[in-house]
Amino acid sequence: MNDTLRVRVSRIERLADGIKRFTLRRSDGLDLPAFDSGSHVVLHLDGGRFRNAYSLTSPLDDLGGYQICVRKEEASRGGSRFMHEDVREDDELHIGAPANLFGLHPGEGKHVLVAGGIGITPFLTHIQALARRDAAFELHYCFRNRAGAAALDTLPALVGPERLRLYESDAGTLLDVAALVAGQPADAHIYVCGPQPLNDAVVAAAKAAGWDAGRIHFEQFRNDVDATGGAFDVTLKKSGKTLHVGPDDTLLRVIEKAGIQVDCMCREGICGSCETVILDGVADHRDSYLSDDEKAAQKTMMLCVSRCKGSHLVLDL
Template identity: 50%
Template sequence: MANKYEMFSVLVTEVEQATPLIKRFTLAREDGAPMPAFTGGSHVIVQMQGADGSQFSNAYSLMSDPRDTRSYQIGVRLEEQSKGGSAFMHQQVQVGSRLTLSSPNNLFALDPSAGRHVLIAGGIGITPFLAQLHELEGGASDYELHYAFRAPEHGAFQQQLESGPHAANTRFYIDSLERKLDLTALCAGLAEDAHLYVCGPKPLIDAVIATAAKAGIAEQRVHWEQFAAAPVTGAAFTVVLARSGTELQVEEGMTILQAIEKSKAAKVECLCREGVCGTCETAILEGEAEHFDQYLSDDEKAAQQSMMLCVSRARSARLVLDL
């Protein structure tokens, strides 16, 4: 079931401090060969290894022009509750550093059936839209970008957007200046063939989904992406590994993957630990999952045939997995 990625080594060729909390990294192959092709909305898994043997693995959206595969660019925000990856990128990675990347995957592509694309970004959530704007440039599709951030100094890549070809299609919303994004008004005025896309903090994503639903916008017209581990709240439950018969208790605050790794009862590959790469997908033999991943489609989640062990939990008191 695991989704197999090509992994390859890259050099960091440029590092730019875009805001006090966001850095832009330019990555290229050492031999000068082109990077794998990608489309706007794609992400890569970045694997980092410290001199002390520490290892981190995070998903980041590609923000550069898909037409130029000489290099990739990613934007990384230094997270307050960092699992280590964003802190490593900010504190340890510099020009000349080597990183390992996965081939790109896209769970957030522009829908070709949309008559208008309405892009809503919050903070670092601007990054996938920067690649998509390259695809929209000069095309037949109508589009608009709404970009919200906390204060002027946190508007990553604002100058690039204001001075580029998308300036007339872009609106900025700055909390500290009381310039707020009115989602109700935005959703109320949408044409029936318009699609909404949102990337950013969870409260923004939740608000867009809820406001769109209240406005009668069909679910299939609302697209979202967030790279963050799902909350591991909820009651403890039992996981049975069918091949060995091992029973594990997954406590509140722990993921199934962590419980398996702690017990060493089975080996599970997982690149992202954020529910986006698909490598830890595992078949469900008994019980039902509470899905928190972004990898499976709604139909696949409803089918209860498999789950992502890094973020999803049990809806039932007991889960039996094909491990």
């Protein structure tokens, strides 16, 4: 973990049903690195067994501590469960440097923010940045019920009631995505972070309305795909190693356990940072990053969730 920072958990707070906020401060007492709105950090948990990415939600100008919000996922692969059940105040963790895959467009124009559930987290810093720019924006926040929605107590003051719209599905209040898109000016940019159905609906509505792809921004915080499957072997050409991937392990974890560093920001088959060239073999693509044509070409694959259709892969690693 030479490329990580040691941090101490200074505070743990319950924000909503199944959601906790963790405040992290550097163990050496120094300031943490600066970050842009929409950034996240990767937490290395349980001795590196889990690596999970979480959006930074703290004030942009407060580098004395980072804040992250963690929802305990029912189908957790271990990371969110570990954070909720095993991490205590004063525990020490390792984190990577801030990275940003969901930044704000720098130009003028209106910014339309659409959040679903825990997907509200990257917008907590976007709101700060947009307010500093005196930019036109509005926030549409969709959630199942108020008990499980984070930040409801602070959003009205942060955003302003005239720019905040709330949609509680259990109460029958739903977002009309097509109407939202249709009512925007020609220079608007739309941003969505939430469950895949919400992301897909917003992106599809914007494209159907003729929006240029450069005005559509999305971050998917979870890829609901099973990364387990049949066992296989992988040969890493550059490293000269052949490794075995068991049915309950992932290709990325096996490679990391062998001491080979691979960039992977999301670990969910979403961001594309672990894309690797296939030299031989057929990949079982399970990511949501590559297009159907790219998957069919079998030239690259995402190590974090994808597997092998046969018994052996050769990768350019």
